[in-house]
Amino acid sequence: MNDTSKIIKTISAIMFPFVTIYGLYVIMHGHLTPGGGFQGGAIVASGCALLVVAFGSEAIAKKVKESDLSILESVGALGFISLAFIGIATTFFYNVLAGRSGSLFGKIPPFGSNPGYLNSGGLLPLMNFAVGTKVIAGLFAIVLILAIATRKKGGRT
Amino acid sequence: MIYNIPYIAVMLLILVGLYAVIAKRNIIKIIMGISIIESGVNLFLVALGYREGGLAPIFTNLPEKTQIPGQLVLPVPQALTLTSIVIGVAVLALMLALAVQIYKHYKTLDVRSVRRLKE
Amino acid sequence: MKTRAIVSLSVLILLGVFLIMSILPLSNVLRPFGDPENSDMDDYIISNAQNDTGANNAVTSVVFDYRGFDTLGEATVLFTAVAGVILILRRYAHE
């Protein structure tokens, strides 16, 4: 089944950690630089897609189960909606952490240009993480299932 | 007129996409057509928010003399486009899954031979 | 075969005329590219995003705070699509 060359496999295996780190960086700095949960999640998921292409869906499907991915996705989605629920004492989606000095991510940056503080943004970085988890799991699941379903040999047709 | 090139590109993208959806007979090509239309609409949304010479509305390491808000592009259309891109991916995935299943069932992707339902 | 081509061509021409009619006035008369005429809402967001949400990135502020509910919907769309793909290709999902 698996007919990619050794070069592709080696290079993909080397590239994968870098792609993942880059994606996580994009997720983590979503409130400071361009990017966010969706974009970073898509980067990590494309790293996973790289592995699927290089090693074949069979090999990957042995390591990662679709049901695990959908549980992970549910966890991400539940995390996101719970973060939105935290503010329900005022309103749904109220940003409770923003501007609360001393709390996590509570710093308000000075108006206008500034170098960027990681510890700012209130609930936004947390939401980025939740969405990032969800997008990684969701897109990886889609890619994996489509790859398994369109496999030429070895699959039930 | 030169300033309107993005809008003309939007129009062309939508027309190309519609052509694919209406005239093509391969399911994958129809799906591609829908994706192209969607790119056109996304481009339209982003183009609506542009200010001439504007910078991205991100304050990290912004040049000191930037006028706020006059010299930053509008953030809302960008957010809308982000949302619509993700929605597009979702629709695309679902359509491709359907195409895969149709291929397994009929062994073809030609809409003429697939069309078993009465019009 | 021929009629289909003619029908699709005429529909396309109609749509093309319609789109040209619609987009050119928008760009020429009301809102030339690069010069948005009405931008109250966006200016408000740019000026207040840092104070309201504490985030430097105004787009992220819009995505997760001002229009956070849209993002919940967007996440739901992705969730729906994954559930749908798994449902449609369920023969292959449990291998």
Added chain:
Amino acid sequence: MSFDVISHSPALLIAIPLFGAFFTPVISRLHAKVRDGFVIVVIALTEILAIFLAQDIYTNGIRKYVFGASLPSLTRPDTISIPVRIIFEVDGMSIFMVLISLTIALVAAIYSTSFFKKEDGLDRYYTLLLLLTVGMLGMELTGDLFNFFVFLEITSISSTALIAFWIDRGESLEAALKYIIISSLGALFVLMAIGFLYGQYDALNIAALANSIQFTFIDKIALVLLLAALAMKAGIAPMHMWLPDAYGEAPPSVTIAIVAATQASLYAVLRICFTLYGSVIGMSTIGWLLIGLGLLTIFVGVTMALIQKSLTRTIAYAAVGEIGYMIIGVGTALAASTETFASVALKGGIFHIFNDVLDIGLLFLVAGAVIYATNERSLENLGGLARRMKYTTIFFLIGLLAVAGMPPMNGFASKILIYESTYQLNPIISIIAILSSILLLAIFVKIFYSLFLGPELPNLKDVKEVPTGMLIAMSILAIVIIIIGLFPGYFMQNLVEPAATALSNPSNYINAILGGA
């Protein structure tokens, strides 16, 4: 600080089923029965909340909810004249539609628990059913155009996957593909129109847009795009091709949910005509256009229903015809907005939304029961079922009388209003409508005869009555139909009147958002 459930209920109406949907894949690990019960409880809880919210709205007026603001009713900050955040605005019309959608979703969930015997993929099925409910509710509650688009997509993606549930039937897959292509094109049109409106007024809130709309050339184009796309999704005549396929090929429990989703699109048409463009003079052209389309829809639906050979497809075309009646009622209200009968027409149209979803829903559930018991869809291979399936026969009889608009049933109550008002506008319209209704009755009586009466066919010897869950679901609908038929006045006053009043006074809708905090 006490937590006021009612003031947060617009958000909770979305959040509870959404939470349920995200949780369903996890809870499915336990046991199938637990999952079924969980889904029903979630929908029932949402429905109870909706009933409380409805009572509040009927006494205190429009309820709004601003996401992420420091107060649920703080629609805009002091320094700006238009809303910045997403707002849910619930008036009489919205809550009317919400009640319909939730009732149908509940019936669909109860029906599904015993309809599916041993099929895989049911975990995802229930997840998607909850998501479809979320999508419909969002479309009906939201006061923001882009948010509407997002929920429109949730609705269409989840219904597509549900239509394709029987993946071994090629027809289901094709119907699903047709549906997703049509609806994603429609959604892109809607997005384009949103872009046009946003580009001019820099607002996305429906009330803010309605307040500042000038009816320029661009606004007209946006109106055309919105109406074309939503008419496509609501199954109005020239764009109805997807509807019989989708209705006919989906599992019946899904079909009634999709009927409700179609009504949600119709609600959007109403919202756009009456609220978004409500302050614009010259909408009577649109009204006449709607009347024309409505007549065409009735004609296509009834004539095509006449020649179908499959049970589900016949009902599907009848459903197309029924949509035409609502469009006629609404179109009459728009075309003659100054006359007194306009409000009667509007009430008739709105009331018919409710009645149609009940009647057509009941017929589809009966069709599902027949398919469940006999595994047969073609009318030629069915007959003499009355002896073996007593209750199902009674339910079908109720459904057919209601669809045809016969006096003791609910369909009569709304159709008579439509006939009455359209007669005053133009007698020909009402004559066509009445004739089509009679034709519909003839079609269904014929089906009733060939399906339930007549000689017993040899291949149907061992047919049994369907399980209790399905009977409960059908009896809920049948009881509601009969109650509405017996006391139409009560429902008119308490449900339909507030909805019609909300639609015909766009200024209330605008003032709730823009008139101070």
